[in-house]
Amino acid sequence: MKKFALMLLLMLLFVVVLPGHGQAAAGQNKILLDGQELTAGQGVPVENVNNSIMVPLRMIAENLGYKVDWNQTSKTVTIEQQGKTMQLIVNQTAASVDGKTVILNTAPLLRNNTTLVPIRFIGEQFGLTVKWDNTKKIVELITPQVPDPNIDTGEGNGGGGGVVVPPGEPASNLSMINGISFNENRLSIALEGNVQPSVSKMSGPDRIVIDLPNATFSDVFGSGQALDPNLNGKLEITDYPDVSGIRYSLYSTDPYTVRFVIDLNTAKNYSVDISGDSSKLIVVDLNAQSTVDTSTQPGNSGRKLVVLDAGHGAKDSGAVGVTGKYEKNFNLAVILKAAELLKQENKIDVVLTRSDDTFLELKDRAAMANNLKADLFISVHANSSGSSAASGTETYYQREASKALANVMHKYLVEATGLSNRGVRYGNFHVIRETKMPAVLLEVGYLSNRKDEALLFTEALQNSVAASMVSGIKEYLGIQ
Ligand SMILES: [Zn+2]
Known part of the structure; x- marks a missing residue:
């Protein structure tokens, strides 16, 4: 006292x-x-x-x-x-x-x-x-x-x-779970870190329990999926007859353990696959031959999975603006805002390649989207030019299959920035070349241009770009 x-x-x-x-x-x-x-x-x-x-x-x-x-x-x-x-x-x-x-x-x-x-x-x-x-x-x-x-x-x-978060061991060295999706009767869990999941089958009621030791939810998990203040959440599943829902929670903080539960309508077998190095993907596949129900129904009419990619990160700042602002920060801010909006869409799951200022190789970004069998991949960047006069908005595709997505995304993006329309263009960028789903790269504006740079770092512009991405994604996927 x-x-x-x-x-x-x-x-x-x-x-x-x-x-x-x-x-x-x-x-x-x-x-x-x-x-x-x-x-x-x-x-x-x-x-x-x-x-x-x-x-x-x-x-x-x-x-x-x-x-x-x-x-x-x-x-x-x-x-x-x-x-x-x-x-x-x-x-x-x-x-x-x-x-x-x-x-x-x-x-x-x-x-x-x-x-x-x-x-x-x-x-x-x-x-x-x-x-x-x-x-x-x-x-x-x-x-x-x-x-x-x-x-x-x-x-x-x-x-x-x-x-x-309730007290427990310090949050250092914990694996960070970034997102989940359920597609084709497979639960995919994207995370950063080293985790050996423990998966078990339980009955009365039938369910599959996946425990991830030394793990917690990253900040971005809450942006992409429902997560209440006590770190519990649920993924509604409506399109798969075997599964009634998926629950998840920070099950324990001593030691830290995240638990996922796949609630089943009928007993199912499963297989577990783990891929990736530091950015891992754990897939629990219910398409394995079932002892009870021999019919497999990999319906794919359900939710759509969008992977959002904030360009650059950490040691790679991307373009540096006229007043010294970093492209990587702009990219991340827009991606987090877009993810926050997409969370409100019940037919779309979203996974981010990075949720904070970390460095990720280009091949890991593409691999993440491919492993997840994502429906769309969208990368956000800001441009730079030797000429300080260059200004405006561009959208890039690399493969023919991505052109239609590029057109739709660009229409909304140009409207959102209000900058000059530099068009939909071909660009041989790794992440949109090596991904297997329709993939585009947005160059929102030019950080080498004083006016563009100032605009890009306003909350209002970032919000409207994020909203335009959601409009484009929904129109392209045919979601009302
Ligand atoms: Zn960039």
Whole structure:
């Protein structure tokens, strides 16, 4: 208690003693700490993004007195306070608190080289009460009267802006499950890491249980599939008579285990196939000869599987814009937004080749789509040219079979960017050449052009490009 009071006093002194930062935030939003207005710093206003109040990182450091560290290369924010460590990464909803994975409602973002972070989530993690008055646009931070030593986990389901995964071993070295799909009586699980699944058949009711040790769901799994705050979800299966549904959950955190259950209408045999190196695909195939029901029905009239590919990643930044922005970040932002929209489509499954700033070989991207027997493959990029005047939107195909998809996607994409229409073009790109399904590569705009670059890094443009991709995919697949 004494220690807490001292800390609180130091925090308040810190606020009072820094008159140089006394101006109000540039925006209309205000932040009060125990009734006292805080400064946003650097003239970057507080923003309301999807109902998450985002504040400049510097404000946290200067006004709340938390220890804040920023890693420019990995775009990672580390915040330490009261022995607790939190890590957030720009454009990623997966964060960690003391090594445990946490899913944020809104990812940290960059504005004019200032990192904005969700204040509610951070405040609540460190024991502050956070209130938002939407009429007056005021965020109120209230320090607790009596510190609660257990103010740690377990309150994630409140309005905390995030979900705290129950405690267990640290989330390092865990395999990350990126997505699943069910096609032709096969459950495919895409993941990164080394996993030996344990698969067993159970009866009463009939089901197949797949346990993946040392695994958890990546942030992108929740973008592609239903996943509730307690990390449970369900894939509705309607087109396969043998299967009534597929359930999944983070079954245990000690040790970390993800469990998939294929609920069966009739007892089935199965075979398991594992392929890939660091990006793995586990396929549980129900087409194996059944001891009970000898008729196999690999119906393929069901859900469609779309693989979305964010170009480049990690050490490969892709094109670098006139003001130094990286193509890889643009590509990923658009792909995550498109995946979020596609999740709402009940006839489409989506799997992403990458869900964060990781590096993936081109052949692994194509192999992932081929192994999954995806119906469509769409890669998002931004272009660059020696001429700073070059501007506009292009869509590329490599194989004849992809041309119709390219035409449909381009129609919506051009409308979404509002940039000049540079047409549907042939391009000998690896990922659209080596994939076996209709595949296109979108060059949304030119990062070498000042106007295009600025536009491409706006939330509005990224949202409309994502929406245009969904429109194109649905029209091409004939889904209403
Ligand atoms: Zn590119």
